[in-house]
Amino acid sequence: MKRRNFMQLCAAATGSAFAGASKRPSQPNVVFIYGDDVGFGDVGAYGSKMIPTPNIDRLAKGGLLFTDGHCAAATCTPSRFSLLTGIHGFRHNARVLPPNAPLIIPTDKLTLPKLFNQAGYHTGVVGKWHLGIGDGETPVDWNADVKPGPLEVGFKYSFLLPSTNDRVPCVYVENHRVVNLDPADPLYVGNKLKEVQKPDSTQYPSGKTNREAMTFYQSTHDHDNSIINGIGRIGYMSGGKAALWKEETIADEFVMQAKKYIAMHKDEPFMLYFASQDIHVPRAPHPRFKGKTELGYRGDAMVAFDWATGEIMNALEEHGLAENTIVIFSSDNGPVYDDGYDDGTTVFCSSEESDRGHDASGQWRGGKYQIFEGGTRVPFIVRWPARIKPGTSDAMVNQIDLLSSFAELLNIELPEGEAGDSRSTLATFLGKDQKGQEFMIEESFGLALRFNEWKYTQPVQPKWPNGRPPIERALYNLDNDPGETKNIIAEHPEIAAQMEMKLAEMKASGGVRK
The missing domain is CATH 3.30.1120.10 (Arylsulfatase, C-terminal domain)
Known part of the structure; x- marks a missing residue:
């Protein structure tokens, strides 16, 4: 790089990103497969030797594998916010949210699902949400309509883990309702124990005073409020016993719901955002995945996520949709080992540390929470058999640019002021340009x-x-x-x-x- 050209190149990159618009093709389906805390080095196609990922590797072999692909931030909530809005999380104070946080995506903002809705798509989200629910003015009534949430920001269908699996409430929410909720055992959620101590609902032990109730494994820090299914959580809840998820079958439930969604909408264009809870803590892979690696729960959870990826790919093939479906595989941030539970993995991931010979960040330094490359440089694969030639690209790309890129693909002009940080990288995602973006912001605590x-x-x-x-x-x-x-x-x-x-x-x- 010639130093004197730095500012000129920055200006040129900003202006050229929007030149022209491609002719709209026949409408491809779009499936996002979004991992949680999956590092650059956790996938075989990216160099993992200790975690078998044959399905993700098959996806990579048939698609375009990016070696310089990034999420927008090194923590989950701001990354998800940026992916769906095209806006950096720091502009809206998007931080890792507590269990009862209100919706942080403004309902009047353009989002990915709203963009696809404009193009005549059906849009759905299955999996982890962690972008808040409620208006922030009145407490969410978990026993009535749970909103505003995904439907209010554009999705036409949602099946959610409303916060994240280490936080309460430990229930699924389908559209606006908690699944299998018993009205005789109302559900309450709070940040303090006294907020959920209600005489008409099931009471769960607190890890502050009943550590022996953590029978699955012990927490190491912070995850010691309500104990659900033998695991300490962040935040408190009471009630909703009949609605509790089963820890080891969350992946199965999400895959089943995703396959149902694909089957139901196979005859119309659809966009599915499949946001897995794997491999986020508490890691509790189904028994059929235990022992599949030498890395304990973390490695086995990655095998479970690979299985889920394969099931979604198989569903697309079963319905004859694979050829004209864009599948995007990535992660919300880089890896972390000990993140609140004594589950047998090692300490916080960095370039100097590894998990029994496995470095989840690959050659990059750091991981989740960190501003180093390992915090945001994650697996990033785009497959579209009808249009994208398989291969590997060193182009620098970022999830925040997907919204503008899809706007160009769908021939939709973005309104002024919307998706302000998103620049079209469509040619790069299609394998037509090998450079990608010349500059981008990476976000962590700074x-x-x-x-x-x-x-x-x-x-x-x-x-x-x-x-x-x-x-x-x-x-x-x-x-x-x-x-x-x-x-x-x-x-x-x-x-x-x-x-x-x-x-x-x-x-x-x-x-x-x-």
Whole structure:
């Protein structure tokens, strides 16, 4: 990179992303298969030797595998927010949400499902939500209509784990209703025990005073409120006993619902967002997956996620839909090992640590919660047999750009002010362009800017899980130093200053499409 061209190249990349629009093809179906805490190195096609992933590898062999593919943030809620809105999470204070948090996606904003609805698609979400439910003004009544939520931001059907599997409530919600809820055992959810101590509902033990009730495995930190199914959770709940999910069959339930959705809508264009809970904690793979790896629950949960991927691919093939269906496989953030439970995996993932010889971040440094590459550089595969030639691409791509890319594919003009951080990378996703984006923001507790091989990180003083240290102001060259071990800011102060200025400009601007 020539230093004098940095700002000019940034400006050119911003302007050229929207030049032209492709002719609308016959409407392909679209299926997002979204993993949770799945790292770059957790997939065989990306180099994993200790976790068998034959189905994901088959998907990669038939599609385009990106080696520089990113989620928008190193934690789940902001990544999911960005994927669905085309807006960086920090602009809406999107952070990892507590169990009873309100919906954080504004209902008047354009979203991926709304975009597909405009093009005549049916849209559905199956799996983990963790973007909040409710209006924030009145508490959610879990015994009546549970809303606003996915339907209010554009999905026409939803079957959810409403928060995440380490948080209450431990029930499924289909559209606006808790599944199998017994009216005689009303469900209450809160952040404090006293908020759910109701005489008319089932009471669950608290891990604060009854650690012996954690019979599945013990929590290591923070996950010691209500104990459900022998596992400590974040947050408190009472009631809803008949509606409780069964820990080891969550993957089976989500796969069944996804296959039902595909079968029901096979004769019309559809977009399915399948957001697996695997391999997020508490990891509790079905007994048929236990022992499939030498890595304990984490490795076995990844095998379960691979199975789920295969089942969805098989369903598409069974209904004759595989040829004209775009399947996008990725993850919401990088890997984490100990994330609240003593489940037999090792400590927080970093480039210096590995799980019995398996490094879930591959060659990249860090993982979930961290601004290093391992926090956002994740598996990213796009398959569309009708249009995409299989192969590997080193182009830099980001999930936040999928909304604008699909708008171009569907020949829909985005309204001004919508999806402000999303730029079309359609040609790259189709394998027609090998460069992708020249710059992008990475987000954790602070921000970083990627520009081709260069990476600049802001100084941050985060409250790290497991006592991680603060981040220094730094500049790395990823071509020469993929592990981000050498801060070369002293050798290239001009590049650092230009990137710092560009990052500040992007943060203040409201997005590239402001």
